[in-house]
Structure formats: C-alpha cells, structure tokens
Amino acid sequence: MEWSIQEIARVSGTTSRTLRHYDDIGLLPPTRIGSNGYRYYDEHALTRLQRILLLRELGLGLPAIAEVVDGHQANADALTNHLRWLRQEKERLDRQIRSVETTILKMEGGEQLMAEEMFDGFDHTQYREEVEERWGKEAYAAGDRWYRSLSAEQKNRFRQDQLDIQRDYAAALEAGKPADGDEVQAITQRHFDWISVGWRGTHPNAQQFVGLGEMYVADDRFGANYGGIEGARFVRDAMAAYAERKL
Amino acid sequence: MEWSIQEIARVSGTTSRTLRHYDDIGLLPPTRIGSNGYRYYDEHALTRLQRILLLRELGLGLPAIAEVVDGHQANADALTNHLRWLRQEKERLDRQIRSVETTILKMEGGEQLMAEEMFDGFDHTQYREEVEERWGKEAYAAGDRWYRSLSAEQKNRFRQDQLDIQRDYAAALEAGKPADGDEVQAITQRHFDWISVGWRGTHPNAQQFVGLGEMYVADDRFGANYGGIEGARFVRDAMAAYAERKL
DNA sequence: CTTGACCTTGACGCAGCGTCAACGTCTAGC
DNA sequence: GCTAGACGTTGACGCTGCGTCAAGGTCAAG
Numbered sequence: 001m002e003w004s005i006q007e008i009a010r011v012s013g014t015t016s017r018t019l020r021h022y023d024d025i026g027l028l029p030p031t032r033i034g035s036n037g038y039r040y041y042d043e044h045a046l047t048r049l050q051r052i053l054l055l056r057e058l059g060l061g062l063p064a065i066a067e068v069v070d071g072h073q074a075n076a077d078a079l080t081n082h083l084r085w086l087r088q089e090k091e092r093l094d095r096q097i098r099s100v101e102t103t104i105l106k107m108e109g110g111e112q113l114m115a116e117e118m119f120d121g122f123d124h125t126q127y128r129e130e131v132e133e134r135w136g137k138e139a140y141a142a143g144d145r146w147y148r149s150l151s152a153e154q155k156n157r158f159r160q161d162q163l164d165i166q167r168d169y170a171a172a173l174e175a176g177k178p179a180d181g182d183e184v185q186a187i188t189q190r191h192f193d194w195i196s197v198g199w200r201g202t203h204p205n206a207q208q209f210v211g212l213g214e215m216y217v218a219d220d221r222f223g224a225n226y227g228g229i230e231g232a233r234f235v236r237d238a239m240a241a242y243a244e245r246k247l
Numbered sequence: 248m249e250w251s252i253q254e255i256a257r258v259s260g261t262t263s264r265t266l267r268h269y270d271d272i273g274l275l276p277p278t279r280i281g282s283n284g285y286r287y288y289d290e291h292a293l294t295r296l297q298r299i300l301l302l303r304e305l306g307l308g309l310p311a312i313a314e315v316v317d318g319h320q321a322n323a324d325a326l327t328n329h330l331r332w333l334r335q336e337k338e339r340l341d342r343q344i345r346s347v348e349t350t351i352l353k354m355e356g357g358e359q360l361m362a363e364e365m366f367d368g369f370d371h372t373q374y375r376e377e378v379e380e381r382w383g384k385e386a387y388a389a390g391d392r393w394y395r396s397l398s399a400e401q402k403n404r405f406r407q408d409q410l411d412i413q414r415d416y417a418a419a420l421e422a423g424k425p426a427d428g429d430e431v432q433a434i435t436q437r438h439f440d441w442i443s444v445g446w447r448g449t450h451p452n453a454q455q456f457v458g459l460g461e462m463y464v465a466d467d468r469f470g471a472n473y474g475g476i477e478g479a480r481f482v483r484d485a486m487a488a489y490a491e492r493k494l
Numbered sequence: 495c496t497t498g499a500c501c502t503t504g505a506c507g508c509a510g511c512g513t514c515a516a517c518g519t520c521t522a523g524c
Numbered sequence: 525g526c527t528a529g530a531c532g533t534t535g536a537c538g539c540t541g542c543g544t545c546a547a548g549g550t551c552a553a554g
Binding site for chain 4: 260265267268272283284285308309370
C-alpha cells in the first residue's frame, strides 16, 4: 500500500510542499521514487510523518524532531528541554507585556514617555519644538500639563533641587574630582532621583540615562546649564558611570 | 554636533550593522553622508534612534515603528495593537506549554503517546515491532505495562467493548447505512470513547483520529478486524466524518 | 610609510515552509 | 489519438532582523 504525495498530505493534514521540504532536509524521504520522479509513501512513512507532525504541534524544531524520530534522543528528554525553552519564552513575553502596559498607562496618564526630563527646570516652553520632535506632540502636551499641574511651591522645589545638583556638579568639576568617584556619584544619585520625580513611578533605564547624558553634551542649551561643554561632558561621564554600576 | 556610526552605536547601545540596516530600509537615514561614503548622525537622528530602540524593546516590528516615529500613527494606538498581539502569543504559548506538559506526564505515567490504540484488543505482543517503530520503544513497553496492569475482568471488558463496536460497524455496512449517517456515527462515538479509555485522561485530536482510521485501511492486520479492506474503508470514512463534525 | 581602527558595499544564513514559475505526466472523456 | 485538467517535478524568492564573514577603501597616529 502506497500513496502519492497529495494523498499523504491530505490524510495527514499537511501540504505537499511540506512533504517536499521534509524530503529535502532528509527528515522524511519518500519510500519510493518513481521513474518519473514522483514521490510515493507507504505506511511506515505515514506513521513516521504522524510522529513528526505531533511533535511539531508541540512546537519542537525540525532538527530536534529528527533527533527524536531517528531514535537518537528519548521523547521525554527532548520534550523536557523544549518545555524549558517554552517557559523562558513565556517569561520574556510576560515581561514585555508588562512593559507595554505600563508604557501605555504612562501615556494615558499624561506622563508621556520621558518627556519631563527635557524640562530641566526652566521655561520648558522654549523647548517645545524640540520636545515634539523628540517624543511626539502628545509628549510635549502631557509634560506641559504635568508641569503646570504642580503648585508654585512644588515647581520651586523641583527647580531648586536641580539648581543644587548643577551647582554641586560644577563644584566637583572645579575641584578636579573624578566623574566616577564616590563624591560625584553621590551627586549623580540625586540627579537620578530628581529625574525620576519627573517620571513619576518609574525610573529611566541604563540606556535612557546614558542617552540623556549624551544629549547634555549634544545640545548646548542643556550644556549651558551644566557649565558649558566641559561641564556637560563631566556630567555625562558621571551619568554613564552611574548607569554602569547601578542600572 | 555629529557622530560617526560607531559612536552613535555605542551611546545608543546598538551596533553599526543595525544602523546600516535602518538606513537600508529607510527607517533612520544618516543626517549626512561624507564624500567618502561615511555615515554621520546628529542629535535629531540620535533622538529618533532612541525612540526607535525604545519601541523595539517593547517588541514592535520595524514597519510598525516606522509608522509611529514618522507620525503616521499615534503611540498609544500602535502599542495597544501590539499588546493585543502579545496577549495572543502568550495564549498560544500557554496552550503549547500545557500540551507539552500533559504529553510528558502521559509518557512518564507510562501511558505513552497513543500506543494503546494499537492494542486493538488482541494479543498485542504480535504488534511489538510495529508499535516500536511507530511510537518508539518506550511506547511499546508502556502500553504493555498498562495492558498488563488491567485485571482480567477489565481486559475482558475492554475487549468485549471493541468486539461490540466491530460487530455493529459490520452490521451497518451490511445494511448499507452511510458512514456519515447518524446511526453509524453513534457507533463511531462509542469507538472514540473506547479509544479514549486507552488514552486515559485525554482524547485523540482530529488529525490523530483520522490518521488512525487511515491505518486501519493501510494495514490489513487491522483491516481484518473490521471486515477486510471494505470494512476498514467504511470505518475510516466514519471516523473521518466524526472527526470533521465533532473534533 | 605603516599599522590599526573604522568605514563601505555586497551577500549568505537562519526557520519553515508559502508561493509563483516553467515545465513534465497521468487520467478520463471525446 | 487528442486534449483538458489535475497532479507531479525542480528551482528560487520572500519573510524578520540583523550577525557574520569577505574584500577592500579611509583616516589618524607614530
């Protein structure tokens, strides 16, 4: 009893293309090949195919399946390994889902993706264009709403904190302290906390924090606040060191 | 202020290859291209890159990211869609994990992947070779253990059920009943249940059930039990009809 | 002038087939 | 005996997002 490629495909619920593929990779060679080149399969091939399809439904890769059906690996071992990998994938997905959810929440809550870090305590409206380009229009509007929602006292507090940080950075640079030394890193810790206030609820990750430091260097409007290009580079280095150690 | 491709790659935590790729697909063209062909990026490009990388960390595809950063789609919309897809993927993974878990359990419990269906109530040792080829050595051993673990009464019950099913199929065929008619399908329901007993706890899925029917036709040792090739084809058709409607 | 770091443009590889394309073969009906 | 139509064959590209050579220019420092 033997069947053509289409017949086998039908009864096994797959396609002839798949069977040809399995032949190509040596996973399931046809039982016989006619003089016309046609592939023919018998019951042995059919049962082998069914084992293959079963394992594939469980998500195993074709090389792994080959190991199993060729008897080089026990079913249980292969499946256990596979299960480990599936669980890892699930973990990854879960983390990503949580990230996306909190990101959406932040946007809906008006916090808007790292917009606030741009409001370095100054008249933030002057950065409107740049913020919009950088983070989108909603970002600017949301950040603006947030900043405006602060009481005068809160605003002053926020600005004063930042001025203190700037001043301490400047002093440290003046005094020749290393950017990655403990003293400067203590300032950077406050800097990080200060930024986190603007992010209400979360913190920047390492990459974001480092990127922000780069922007201080890249944009002299920010650089000016940290003592020009020199100061900006110093602060950037301090931030990078902080990110590397703590983030 | 502009940077070379490597510099941008370093501060953004990605690779130059990725940046070239983003250039190739038009997602992030360099700000300037030197006469030597070198790519140079400025702050605008850097901030755009950071938006891109942030979205990519959330798992969005590059085309979707392009939609967002080019302002053709709102952040929230894109992320909400993405979240839906992530949840679906998680569902899929969960189902697959459960499948693999139960499969492993079945194997450990000695039930062993559809081995029992081969023991069509007869002296199953005569099928040893075939079962081993079909489902692996453990499958035979496990099925054997299972069958042997039954009490004499249970064995008789099991065999008697099957004989009844065979007899009823034969009578229906004799009477010219259609394989997909209600009467025959009622027999097939019992047939399905009978097989499920051997599977203790789960049932064959549509593909497996249909495949089993095909084997009755393919292998005359089984076919004989259902009234030769005629009977086997009839049973196979009934099983296929059942699978299509109920599985 | 050399060395080494950095830049460029191809192009293959991966997983698992879907999907043409271009072209033989088989079967049934006229 | 011919023809239509179903089915078979072997390529080969496409998809996702780059990693990874390969072969060869460019640039800054010694």
